[in-house]
Amino acid sequence: MNATTSQTQWFRRTIAFCALFFGLATAWAGAQSAPAFVTLGPADAALYKPDSGPAPHVALILIHRTADYMRHPACSQFAQRGFMALCVNTRFTNNEGLVRFEDVALDVKAAVTFLRKQPGITKVLLFGHSGGGPTVSFYQAVAENGVAYCTNPKRLVKCTDALANLPPADGIVFADSHPGNPVNVLRGLNPAVLNEKDPPDAGFDPALDPFDPKNGYNPNGLSHYSPDFQRRYFAAQSKRMNDLIDRSLAKLQAMKSGSYGYPDDDIIVIPRGGNPGSGPGAAAGIFMLDPSIAGVMSTVRPEKLLRNDGSIVTQVVHSLYVPDPKLKQLHLTFDNGTKILSIRSFLSANAVRSTNALDGIDDCSSNNSTTCAVQSIAVPEMFAAMGAHYFVRDVEREYDLASTKDKDFVVIEGSTHFFTPCTACETTPGQYSNVMKNLMDYIRDWINKRY
Numbered sequence: 001m002n003a004t005t006s007q008t009q010w011f012r013r014t015i016a017f018c019a020l021f022f023g024l025a026t027a028w029a030g031a032q033s034a035p036a037f038v039t040l041g042p043a044d045a046a047l048y049k050p051d052s053g054p055a056p057h058v059a060l061i062l063i064h065r066t067a068d069y070m071r072h073p074a075c076s077q078f079a080q081r082g083f084m085a086l087c088v089n090t091r092f093t094n095n096e097g098l099v100r101f102e103d104v105a106l107d108v109k110a111a112v113t114f115l116r117k118q119p120g121i122t123k124v125l126l127f128g129h130s131g132g133g134p135t136v137s138f139y140q141a142v143a144e145n146g147v148a149y150c151t152n153p154k155r156l157v158k159c160t161d162a163l164a165n166l167p168p169a170d171g172i173v174f175a176d177s178h179p180g181n182p183v184n185v186l187r188g189l190n191p192a193v194l195n196e197k198d199p200p201d202a203g204f205d206p207a208l209d210p211f212d213p214k215n216g217y218n219p220n221g222l223s224h225y226s227p228d229f230q231r232r233y234f235a236a237q238s239k240r241m242n243d244l245i246d247r248s249l250a251k252l253q254a255m256k257s258g259s260y261g262y263p264d265d266d267i268i269v270i271p272r273g274g275n276p277g278s279g280p281g282a283a284a285g286i287f288m289l290d291p292s293i294a295g296v297m298s299t300v301r302p303e304k305l306l307r308n309d310g311s312i313v314t315q316v317v318h319s320l321y322v323p324d325p326k327l328k329q330l331h332l333t334f335d336n337g338t339k340i341l342s343i344r345s346f347l348s349a350n351a352v353r354s355t356n357a358l359d360g361i362d363d364c365s366s367n368n369s370t371t372c373a374v375q376s377i378a379v380p381e382m383f384a385a386m387g388a389h390y391f392v393r394d395v396e397r398e399y400d401l402a403s404t405k406d407k408d409f410v411v412i413e414g415s416t417h418f419f420t421p422c423t424a425c426e427t428t429p430g431q432y433s434n435v436m437k438n439l440m441d442y443i444r445d446w447i448n449k450r451y
Helices: 003-021 025-031 073-080 101-116 132-145 181-188 227-257 327-331 343-349 370-376 392-401 435-450
Strands: 036-040 043-048 058-062 084-089 123-129 171-175 267-270 303-306 312-315 339-342 354-356 381-386 407-412
Touching: 036 101, 043 073, 043 101, 058 073, 058 101, 073 084, 073 123, 073 435, 084 101, 101 123, 101 132, 101 343, 123 132, 132 171, 132 370, 171 435, 181 227, 227 267, 227 343, 227 354, 267 343, 303 435, 339 343, 370 392, 381 392, 381 435, 392 407, 407 435
Parallel strands: 058 084, 058 123, 123 171, 171 381, 303 407, 381 407
Antiparallel strands: 036 043, 043 084, 267 339, 303 312
């Protein structure tokens, strides 16, 4: 495959996904009438302030690894509630193929430094939505612990002294933060692939095919995979990821020794690997087809559930996530089911060691890991899971592992990953119409109580 063509295809897909990801942001952005656009070195940002009322003393940084966050709906929502919000596009926005995850911390540093200089600002918080969670938690873990955090020998990629002396933030708000992009990639790999040829040939293991009715797939409704199939599937996903990692590390070593065709990097194509530029619907995570699989869609104990009417109840929370019926068709395509990365971006932002893709993950083998980072952070942290998505247990686990003494966890009933009402979950029209308001009001109250 021609690398230039592949990168062009990947770039087009990623832009389309980011447009979809925040397609509703424009409609929500009216609360702050004139955001100021600023340059932060290689990064760009939009600064949102309240249109009226007291001058803010708390500012939040909204940032992701690659997504366009200058138009994130929470930017104007925070301004509505009296906060300053700096919404940042990193140096790698819309460019997953060239990501060096560790370098994104330098863009967070620039944002923290900028806000510390704003008149009246006394507290700077980080806001981690989705892939923003591992981004801001990695930054804070390094800021609090130094580069020793990210030069641990077990890391697939180690940071440099460029990350020394990062100014720490004063707290973190996690909103449906996933455990780390590498975990998402791992769980989205189709382990039935027997080789990594592109395009994929007939090398396919039917015993591991997640779309075969013999294995539990239901094309017309909820699938149900047996415990034995789950065990084999999760183990095979780990094997495929570990093999990809080993081959990539071997190529890097060959580059260092001068025995490889390129001295710096190369392309890696992962067929049947899902594609982050198309959203999670193109992945092969069987829990997306069978929500009954334990350890993903539900909390393990009673937790706070913020109901649509604003009340809070405490109960075991089961996600309302509705499986995507188009998953099989999307997964088989090039545009939607194939990852195109560089070797270095794969290892930095898409790879993690594991023995089992469900609960045998070596989180700290990657720097791109919310689950690892929260174990090394002392500032207050708030965790909110969206009740109509599949990160419910992941966010609860992040909360469980967080080492801070000041932490909170809540699930927002009926909210999609993008803070919109889950209309597919409704039994009556408008049943979850208040998800955005409920989430942002809860965050406002949590912040005001502490800062």
